[in-house]
Amino acid sequence: MAFCNSCGATLTEGAGFCSKCGAPVAGAAAPPRMSTPSSGPAPATAAPTGGSGLKNLLIVVGAIALIGIFCIVALTFVGLHIARRTRVTQDGEHVRVETPFFGRVEASKDPEEAAKNLGVDIYPGADLQNDGASTAAVAGIRTTTANFESSDAADKVCGFYQSKFPNARVSTSDRNRCTIVSDERGNMVTVNVESNGDGSRFQITSVLKNAGSSSQ
Numbered sequence: 025m026a027f028c029n030s031c032g033a034t035l036t037e038g039a040g041f042c043s044k045c046g047a048p049v050a051g052a053a054a055p056p057r058m059s060t061p062s063s064g065p066a067p068a069t070a071a072p073t074g075g076s077g078l079k080n081l082l083i084v085v086g087a088i089a090l091i092g093i094f095c096i097v098a099l100t101f102v103g104l105h106i107a108r109r110t111r112v113t114q115d116g117e118h119v120r121v122e123t124p125f126f127g128r129v130e131a132s133k134d135p136e137e138a139a140k141n142l143g144v145d146i147y148p149g150a151d152l153q154n155d156g157a158s159t160a161a162v163a164g165i166r167t168t169t170a171n172f173e174s175s176d177a178a179d180k181v182c183g184f185y186q187s188k189f190p191n192a193r194v195s196t197s198d199r200n201r202c203t204i205v206s207d208e209r210g211n212m213v214t215v216n217v218e219s220n221g222d223g224s225r226f227q228i229t230s231v232l233k234n235a236g237s238s239s240q
Contacts, residue, residue, distance in 0.1 A: 130161040138170040142230050144213055145188060147181050150174045156227070169229045178202065178217050178224040185215045 026035040030047035040049055132138070135157035139146065146152075150172040159168045174181055182202035186195060189206040196203050201218040210233050217226040 130159070132159040133157055134159070135170060138168050141166060141168045142170055142228055143168075143211070143232050144215075144228050144230055146228075147172065147174055147176075147184050147226070149176070150181075150226075164234050166232050167229070168232075169227065171225070171227045173220060173223060173225050175223040177222075178219045178226075181217045181224050181226055185217070189213065189215075 026037070026049070027033065028035055028042040028045060028047055029050065030042060031045040033042055033044035035042060035049055041047065042049065135152050135154050138157040138159045139152050141159050151174070153171040153173060156169060156171045159166065161167075177199075178201055179197070179199050182197050182204070185204050186192070186197070186202075189195075189204055189208075191208065192204045192206045194203065194205040199219075201216075203217075204213075204215040206213045212231040214229045215226060217224055219225075
């Protein structure tokens with residue numbers, strides 16, 4: 025049993041103060057303190073990112089626009105450079121274009137010139153036709169086409185060119201028409217022959233490499 029140190033009164037077990045004089049009892053547990061809400065600053069919240077995303081989008085769009093403008097300016101400059109240094113000359117049916125990047129380009133619709141540039145023997149007695157003749161030379165490759173007519177039958181003309189190209193890669197023939205394709209030393213020659221009334225009509229096309237410029 026415990027007694028109050030101040031007045032000697034009997035203390036109730038577990039009491040923190042004397043019930044008679046109110047003096048605190050030595051060794052008694054202090055009453056629990058009530059916690060109060062913290063009055064500190066509220067935690068910071070993340071700022072919205074909508075403005076940052078829009079800014080990045082505008083930067084990307086601006087960069088793409090600048091690249092497009094640069095490409096347009098570069099192409100315009102190259103085009104003007106080519107145009108200023110390109111020379112075009114024409115002599116009748118013969119046109120010559122000289123460019124700084126693509127070299128010399130020549131074209132002609134003169135049938136006489138086409139016949140000379142074929143590089144193929146013409147069937148004896150054949151008449152050169154004015155329609156469909158063309159010659160074009162680009163980067164050392166010359167393509168020539170010419171049309172002819174003969175009073176001889178198609179099979180006779182076919183036999184003539186088959187003897188000229190015995191190793192033709194493709195050769196088909198009957199009495200009314202034939203097609204001969206020769207590819208020797210990288211040069212291609214195509215001869216198409218068909219009947220034309222009592223005679224025949226044939227077209228020769230040649231593609232010759234390293235042929236140089238067309239004859240004038």
